Amino acid sequence: MSLRMLIIGAGGREHALAWKTAQSPEVEKVYVAPGNAGTALEDKVENVPIAPTDTPALVGFARERRVALTIVGPEGPLVAGIADAFAAAGLRCFGPSQQAARLEGSKHFSKLFMRRYGIPTAAGESFTELAPALAYIEAASLPIVVKADGLAAGKGVVIASTREQAGRALREMLTTGKFGAAGQRVVIEDFIAGEETSFIVMSDGEHVVPLASSQDHKARDDGDAGPNTGGMGAYSPAAMMDDALHERIMQRVIEPAIAGMRAEGTPYRGFLYAGLMVDADGNPQALEFNCRLGDPETQPILMRLQGDLPALCELALAQQLHTATLAWDPRPAVGVVMASSGYPQGATKGRPITGLRQTDRTVKIFHAGTRQAGDEIVTNGGRVLCVTALADSVTEARRQAYQTVATIACDALFYRSDIAYRAVRRETASGLPAQ
Ligand code: GLY
Numbered sequence: 001m002s003l004r005m006l007i008i009g010a011g012g013r014e015h016a017l018a019w020k021t022a023q024s025p026e027v028e029k030v031y032v033a034p035g036n037a038g039t040a041l042e043d044k045v046e047n048v049p050i051a052p053t054d055t056p057a058l059v060g061f062a063r064e065r066r067v068a069l070t071i072v073g074p075e076g077p078l079v080a081g082i083a084d085a086f087a088a089a090g091l092r093c094f095g096p097s098q099q100a101a102r103l104e105g106s107k108h109f110s111k112l113f114m115r116r117y118g119i120p121t122a123a124g125e126s127f128t129e130l131a132p133a134l135a136y137i138e139a140a141s142l143p144i145v146v147k148a149d150g151l152a153a154g155k156g157v158v159i160a161s162t163r164e165q166a167g168r169a170l171r172e173m174l175t176t177g178k179f180g181a182a183g184q185r186v187v188i189e190d191f192i193a194g195e196e197t198s199f200i201v202m203s204d205g206e207h208v209v210p211l212a213s214s215q216d217h218k219a220r221d222d223g224d225a226g227p228n229t230g231g232m233g234a235y236s237p238a239a240m241m242d243d244a245l246h247e248r249i250m251q252r253v254i255e256p257a258i259a260g261m262r263a264e265g266t267p268y269r270g271f272l273y274a275g276l277m278v279d280a281d282g283n284p285q286a287l288e289f290n291c292r293l294g295d296p297e298t299q300p301i302l303m304r305l306q307g308d309l310p311a312l313c314e315l316a317l318a319q320q321l322h323t324a325t326l327a328w329d330p331r332p333a334v335g336v337v338m339a340s341s342g343y344p345q346g347a348t349k350g351r352p353i354t355g356l357r358q359t360d361r362t363v364k365i366f367h368a369g370t371r372q373a374g375d376e377i378v379t380n381g382g383r384v385l386c387v388t389a390l391a392d393s394v395t396e397a398r399r400q401a402y403q404t405v406a407t408i409a410c411d412a413l414f415y416r417s418d419i420a421y422r423a424v425r426r427e428t429a430s431g432l433p434a435q
Helices: 012-022 055-064 075-079 082-088 107-116 130-139 163-174 243-263 298-304 309-317 394-407 421-429
Strands: 003-009 027-034 045-047 069-072 124-127 144-148 157-160 186-190 195-204 208-210 219-221 225-228 233-236 269-278 284-290 333-340 363-367 370-373 376-379 383-390
Touching: 003 012, 003 055, 012 027, 012 045, 012 298, 012 309, 012 363, 012 383, 027 055, 055 082, 069 082, 069 309, 075 082, 107 124, 107 186, 107 243, 107 284, 124 130, 130 163, 130 186, 144 163, 157 163, 163 186, 195 243, 195 284, 195 309, 208 243, 233 298, 233 394, 243 269, 243 284, 269 309, 298 333, 298 363, 298 383, 333 394, 363 394, 383 394, 394 421
Parallel strands: 003 027, 003 069, 027 045
Antiparallel strands: 124 186, 144 157, 144 186, 195 208, 195 269, 219 225, 233 333, 269 284, 333 383, 363 383, 370 376
């Protein structure tokens, strides 16, 4: 027990990463830069006030504290090249290089890459000028999807059901500069119908280890209504996942992506997240790649991971992932996000939250946008908490998560009340417990 670890980021995903990393018997200390009020309360964990974008300060800190391994949570630093900076300084950092992170950093690159390697995805075109983009929209069928090329903090995808809506999104991105450099190019693509699922793997550049499957709930309101968010709740395993679908995703999406990155001289080492749409016949199409773990998918996934997360990352850095064996708790986990009033357009900050005391080992309150203010923990962002429960059935895990949600008091939080509804419906239909 002597290793020091560094987790970069401040969200629920990073709280889960810090919590899981601290469980490793080899780990003496986990630093989180900058972390949140929840990470500060974990055993062996210490927050460090360095922004995830301040690469020189993070490299300096890791060197000075002799950090054995750094795990990067959010996409921004990865797309900006943080893994390359750590490698150049001789520091071990698990996350893709800047070149490899283009899979998320540029939707245009990603679309062309998918085409080059035969990865099933929606037809689409890229534009840097408004007039041809508007002409394309005129001829396209609806709904249509408009995406800013670069990173846009989860706000760069518009599913337009009218040409006016699509035109407005194009103008905002290409002419008003609302998304800055990220919106100077757009990808317009066909809308694909089906059921969405997340599929996340670890890769060492050659070998791949899939994590447990999961399903997010991107819409703000019950019944998948309302605006798109970063994710209002997730559960694992995904109800729709079976061996055949798993195999198809691996063969048609993940393996070609890892082989393609390798063939292009930019091997992908890190967590790779494929956002997929699965049609009624079980055929997956890639909506997007992300160069990181999902949030909130990570929270239920890591609740189920048995074994040592830092050791797995070390295997990946040593390009030995083919020797890894991952074990999962067979019980499902359900995570319910509690978000600030106004989210996703804005967030109410500074409101006190009570009822956060952990009492149960199978329910975990992961913090995201929280901050310690004197004796109080207060809201500090859009997504504030992710209450995650592990139980013998999805129905029971969901019941326990919502039971804890009901004990948390704050006048500026809301949540969806139907997280994991598809899995509960399937469980009920199959005669499994529906309490
Ligand atoms: N939950 C969606 C994402 O992490 O991108």
